[in-house]
Amino acid sequence: MKLPPLHHNTPATLEEALDLLGEHGDEAKVIAGGQSLVPMMAMRLARPAQLVDINGIASLAAMEDRGDVLAFGAIVRERAAEKSSVVAERAPVLAEALPHIGHVSIRNRGTIGGSLAHADASAELPAVAMVTDAHVVVRSRRGERIVAAEDFFVGHFTTSLADDECLVEVRVPATLPGAGWSFQEVARRQGDFALIGVAAMVALGGGGSIDTARICVFGVAERPLRIRTVEDALAGAAPSPEAFEAAAADAARDLEPPSDVHGSAAYRRHLAAVTVRRALTAAAARAGVPG
Amino acid sequence: MTDHRANRPAPGVEIELVVNGATRSAATEDRVTLADFLREGLGLTGTHLGCEHGVCGACTVLLDGEAVRSCLMLAVQARGRQVTTVEGIADGDDLSPVQLAFRESHSFQCGFCTPGFVMSTVALLAGNPNPDEREIRETLSGNICRCTGYESIIEGVLLAARRNVEAGLPG
Numbered sequence: 001m002k003l004p005p006l007h008h009n010t011p012a013t014l015e016e017a018l019d020l021l022g023e024h025g026d027e028a029k030v031i032a033g034g035q036s037l038v039p040m041m042a043m044r045l046a047r048p049a050q051l052v053d054i055n056g057i058a059s060l061a062a063m064e065d066r067g068d069v070l071a072f073g074a075i076v077r078e079r080a081a082e083k084s085s086v087v088a089e090r091a092p093v094l095a096e097a098l099p100h101i102g103h104v105s106i107r108n109r110g111t112i113g114g115s116l117a118h119a120d121a122s123a124e125l126p127a128v129a130m131v132t133d134a135h136v137v138v139r140s141r142r143g144e145r146i147v148a149a150e151d152f153f154v155g156h157f158t159t160s161l162a163d164d165e166c167l168v169e170v171r172v173p174a175t176l177p178g179a180g181w182s183f184q185e186v187a188r189r190q191g192d193f194a195l196i197g198v199a200a201m202v203a204l205g206g207g208g209s210i211d212t213a214r215i216c217v218f219g220v221a222e223r224p225l226r227i228r229t230v231e232d233a234l235a236g237a238a239p240s241p242e243a244f245e246a247a248a249a250d251a252a253r254d255l256e257p258p259s260d261v262h263g264s265a266a267y268r269r270h271l272a273a274v275t276v277r278r279a280l281t282a283a284a285a286r287a288g289v290p291g
Numbered sequence: 292m293t294d295h296r297a298n299r300p301a302p303g304v305e306i307e308l309v310v311n312g313a314t315r316s317a318a319t320e321d322r323v324t325l326a327d328f329l330r331e332g333l334g335l336t337g338t339h340l341g342c343e344h345g346v347c348g349a350c351t352v353l354l355d356g357e358a359v360r361s362c363l364m365l366a367v368q369a370r371g372r373q374v375t376t377v378e379g380i381a382d383g384d385d386l387s388p389v390q391l392a393f394r395e396s397h398s399f400q401c402g403f404c405t406p407g408f409v410m411s412t413v414a415l416l417a418g419n420p421n422p423d424e425r426e427i428r429e430t431l432s433g434n435i436c437r438c439t440g441y442e443s444i445i446e447g448v449l450l451a452a453r454r455n456v457e458a459g460l461p462g
Contacts, residue, residue, distance in 0.1 A: 001342075001343035001344060002322070002324075002327070002343075003322040003323075003324065003365075004322065005320075005321075005322055006321055006322050007321055008321035008365060008367050008368075010367075034363055034364060034365075034368075035345060035360075035363055038324075038344075038345065038362075038363045038364070038365075039344040039345045039363065042343055042344040042362075043344060051321075051365075053368065055368065079357075099429075102433065103348070103430075103432055103433025104358060104411075104414075104415075104429075104430050104433060105348065105351055105357075105358040105359050105360050105411065105414075105433050106345070106360070106363075106433065108354075108357045108358060108359050109359050109360075109363065109364070189432065190428070190429055190432040191432050191433060
C-alpha cells in the first residue's frame with residue numbers, strides 16, 4: 001500500500017501547471033485534495049509518473065458569489081464550502097450534499113473540483129452539478145473550455161477532460177428565488193458511497209402548479225442521470241403526493257442499477273422510487289407546497 | 292513508451308515542517324506519505340497506519356489545526372505546515388483532557404485506533420467544545436475501531452465535552 005514512484009511537481013502558477021500537463025500528457029495527473037487519487041495510487045489503480053500539485057496556485061483558491069453563479073476555484077475544500085453561509089443560502093442543494101461526502105477529515109482536504117474531475121458514479125457532487133446545470137471551466141495550453149455538467153461526465157471515473165487539461169473552476173448557478181430543493185441518499189453508513197442518491201429541485205408557477213422539476217439520480221449508472229422524461233411530465237402538474245408517487249415510479253422503472261454485495265439491482269430500483277418520492281416531496285415543501 | 296527511469300527511487304528531498312511545535316527536517320522521497328514520514332523519518336510512531344488508503348482513520352493528525360488523514364497526503368505536501376500528532380497533545384507526563392477522558396471512560400481496548408480517535412476528537416472539540424452525541428458520532432464515523440463497539444469512545448468524548456462546559460468554555 002505504499003505509493004508507486006512518482007515525481008511531485010509544485011507549479012506556482014496555472015501556466016506552469018498547464019505546461020507540465022502539456023509536456024507529460026497521460027503520464028501526469030493533477031492532484032488537489034488527493035482524497036481519491038492517493039488511495040487509487042496506493043491500490044495501484046492509478047500510477048502517474050508525474051503529479052502536478054495545484055495546491056500552491058493562489059488563483060485557484062477563491063470561492064466567489066458572482067450573482068447568478070457561485071464560483072469555486074479548483075482548490076476550494078469541500079469543508080470550506082460546507083461551512084460557508086453563502087453556499088447555504090445561495091446553493092442550498094450543494095450545502096445539503098456536502099456532509100454526505102466521506103468524513104470531516106476527508107472534506108478538510110477534498111475539493112469540489114476534484115470530486116467532479118474524479119467522476120465517481122456514486123459520488124454526490126457530480127449529481128449536484130447535474131441537477132443545478134453547473135458548468136466547469138477547464139484550461140490547457142490550447143485554451144479554455146466551459147463545459148456543461150451534462151457534457152462533462154462521460155462514465156465511471158471518466159470525464160471529457162483531455163490529458164493536458166486542468167479543471168480550474170466550478171460554476172454552480174444560484175438557486176432561483178422560490179425554488180425548493182432536496183438531496184437524499186441511502187448509504188450503509190455515514191460517509192459511505194451511496195447505494196443510491198437523488199438531488200431534486202421543484203419551482204412552482206402560477207396557480208400553485210409545478211413550473212419546473214429537476215431530478216438527478218446517482219449510484220445507479222455509469223454517471224449521474226437526469227430523468228428528463230419525468231421532469232417534463234411534472235411540469236404543469238399539481239404538486240400532489242399522488243403526482244410525486246407516480247413520478248417516482250416512472251423514474252425508477254427504466255433504471256438499470258448494478259447488483260453487488262451491497263444490494264441487488266431490484267433493491268436499488270426500489271430505493272430509487274422511495275428516494276425520488278422523498279426528494280420531490282421535500283423540494284416541493286421548500287418551494288411552498290403545504291405539507 | 293513507459294519511461295523506466297520513473298520507476299527508480301526518486302532522489303531524496305529535504306523537507307522542513309513544524310511538528311508538535313518544533314521545526315523538524317529530514318530527507319524523504321516524493322512518494323512517501325506524511326504518515327510514513329512521521330513514523331519512519333521522524334520516529335513519531337504514535338501515528339498508526341491501519342488501511343493505508345484513507346478508510347480507517349488511525350493515521351489522523353492535525354494539519355494547521357484541522358484533522359486530516361496522513362496516509363492521504365504526501366510528506367512533501369506538508370512542507371512549511373504545522374502538524375500535530377498524538378505525541379504533541381500531552382503536557383509532559385500530564386495527559387491532555389481528551390486522553391484523560393478516554394482513559395477514564397475505557398474508550399479503548401487494544402489501542403491501535405486510539406491515536407486517530409483522539410486526534411479527531413481534539414479537532415472536533417477545538418471547533419465546538421460541547422458537541423451533541425449526533426455530531427460526535429458523525430465526526431467519528433471516519434474512524435474505525437474493532438474492539439470497543441464505539442459506545443465507550445462516545446462516552447469518552449461526552450466526558451471531555453462535559454468538562455469543557457464545567458470549565459466555562461462556550462458550547
